[in-house]
């Protein structure tokens with residue numbers, strides 16, 4: 001499993017406005033780093049830099065010590081699995097939706113992903129297992145079920161790095177707890193960045209950084225940040 005690091009990363013969308021201001025952090029191989037901060041702090045910008053939608057103006061982003069400036073977007077997409085806040089689901093079968101982005105994945109892989117995402121109860125409830133339609137005109141999935149499809153979609157690619165981008169922000173509290181338990185399980189053994197705006201959803205992270213205006217405001221474990229107030 002790779003390590004991940006930001007080294008003095010400076011970035012602005014416009015030359016006269018710095019969004020990330022010399023940001024440095026390290027995610028040791030196999031560990032989970034959570035990044036919290038208010039809206040506008042720069043969290044999504046970090047995600048965009050990771051996938052090289054933009055490159056930093058200063059500093060480096062390193063995966064296993066290698067500057068990603070020399071890595072293609074396709075390779076990054078293969079290495080980094082993202083679980084977004086709202087996955088896009090298509091009006092097609094569950095299997096299609098899970099394998100989306102990993103076309104050619106065989107049924108055994110899709111099923112294992114569904115199992116690891118705890119989707120099997122849903123799959124087994126269905127008359128024709130994977131042949132069931134989801135989406136607007138088909139069977140309606142709950143918010144939690146949709147997130148499990150998104151998780152399974154990520155697992156099909158078995159990425160060594162995970163980016164959880166507000167992955168539970170759209171869910172009610174109880175569903176959130178269930179999805180958090182699944183995310184904690186799939187993050188085990190992977191190098192994970194969890195982006196969130198509430199501390200309560202990232203209690204399990206090995207380390208947390210609080211981002212404010214593109215700078216690290218404070219960092220520590222969940223317990224340390226709580227006692228710091």
Ligand code: ADP
Nearest residue numbers: 013014019037038039040041042043044045046
């Ligand atoms: P967060 O994810 O923490 O809410 P973002 O990374 O989305 O923060 O945004 C950080 C800052 O960058 C905000 O002030 C936002 O308005 C600005 N910003 C985001 N995207 C763009 C863009 N494409 N062009 C210009 N400014 C942007």
Ligand code: ADP
Nearest residue numbers: 044045047048049051053077082084085165166
């Ligand atoms: P935003 O905060 O702008 O709404 P998202 O939270 O959906 O954006 O995603 C944050 C960033 O993660 C995106 O700007 C993009 O860089 C990356 N991203 C989102 N979905 C994917 C995807 N399917 N494949 C690769 N990168 C993605």
